[in-house]
Amino acid sequence: MFLLSGILIIIVGFAIGLNPLLVVTVSAFVTGLIGHLDPVAIVSGLGKAFVDSRSIAIAWLVLPVVGLIESRVLRERAQRMIAQVHAATTGRVLLIYLIVRQVTAAFGLTTLGGHAQMVRPLIAPMAEAAAETHFGKLPDKVRYKIRAHAAGTDNIGVFFGEDIFIAIGSILLIRNVMHQQGVEVEPIDLALWAIPTAIMAFLIHGTRLLLLDRRLKREIALDAETAPVEEAGQ
């Protein structure tokens, strides 16, 4: 049971916001000491496991290519394409973004989207504008809900798209953890088995987005009913 204290260190260390690299190293030392390894053996074990896990860092090799293209407009191009979409409702704007985000992430373009780069400057305003053309001025509550959904759609799109790309950290991490336990798995097979979940994520979240329009309508109607009452009470 004491062996689990290493896990406890990770949980507490991450929770209080210490640097995760530091937390992981301390956890490794404590677990090793409890498991009766001497310090030299722990450092050696860490060194060996770290060097054996280098294949995970292959994901970073892609950055010079992405950086080159990005500096030459990739993001502007993507923003232009998305801005040209004339989707009628909030739900449909977000649904289209969900598709774009999942598909581009599946090709390794995870840096194309993101909250600072895409959601705040483009997706959230577009989703709000679509609601405004239907309902006029939006109550704050509704406006915040739309923004929250814009951010959520970005997260869900990238999480359940990126694993279809082979050179992504999670796929390489899986391959390595399995390799160290003596089980060989091919990154390409792992990527293929990320597809069913990607489809289910699209169906589940896509349905929620389409239902969102109706919910917004209801909330706005409710807000319009209650608002005058508040005024009368003043």
Next chain:
Amino acid sequence: MINLEFIYVLAGLWFAAVAVTNFRDRSNPRRYKSALFWGIYAVTFLFGSYLPPFVNGCLVLVMVAAAGIGHLGQGKPNTTSPAEREAGAARWGNLLFVPVLTIPAVTVAGALLLKYVVIDGKPLVDPKQVTLVSLGLGVIIALIVGLAILRPRLLTPVTEGRRLMDSVGWAAVLPQMLAALGALFAAAGVGKVISEIVLSVVPADNSFGIVASFTVSMALFTMIMGNAFAAFPIMAVGIGLPLIVLQLHGNPIIMAAVGMLSGFCGTLMTPMAANFNIVPAALLELPDRYGVIKVQIPTGILLLIANTVLMYFTVFRY
């Protein structure tokens, strides 16, 4: 025979370039520390295979100290201006996507075809590492294609890539450290303790119960730690491999792939994953800092259930 060492050298050269550009960048307030961090990282790639494990371990400790005590600095490299990029968007159009799509195209083609390339009775590429070697080739070819189409200065990929690398910072090393920790946990017997706990709750022959305990604990541990990468080595060594794969003869690929994605469902539902869930709430000026998490929870729960069912129906069949 080309094997992973080829990729390691490639990555080592890349990290060395990041170290050198940081070292020479006076706009980075902590340029020596950044250079030290990336320089040592480069050494583990270029020479890690030949150094004794203890030396490698010491290098890791120095890196952790450099990143963990205080911060790494970030320079302000010259990048293109919005106006230049707008002009570029008009000029190159969708041609821009070609270099980026080259990477997955070459990787998949290489993974499928390179296996059959034999020279003097020996395979050209180590058959076990075909995908990753193809990926390395894909990056090189994509760079050449990109340089040919865009004709920037030759060093532009380095300066622009380094800008992205610096914004990732020490987090770039975290997945590798977590994998190393997983290996150490396994060696110390942590996995065994966890599987005993699971078996004390779920009967060993209840395959649905075992699968559900794996997917749900992946999500829960991810919520606690804010990181599916941290949860995976622990849960794979504790439940996935010993119980689903070894005992119930499940497919390791499906166990691992769907297990990791169950962890991602947890990421949607936790404030610990601040980058994804708390930062955007601030960025979008939401009064409720949990606003984003709240709209993600229904998708997170439904998808976790869907993943559990998916794994149960596929992992013992394929």
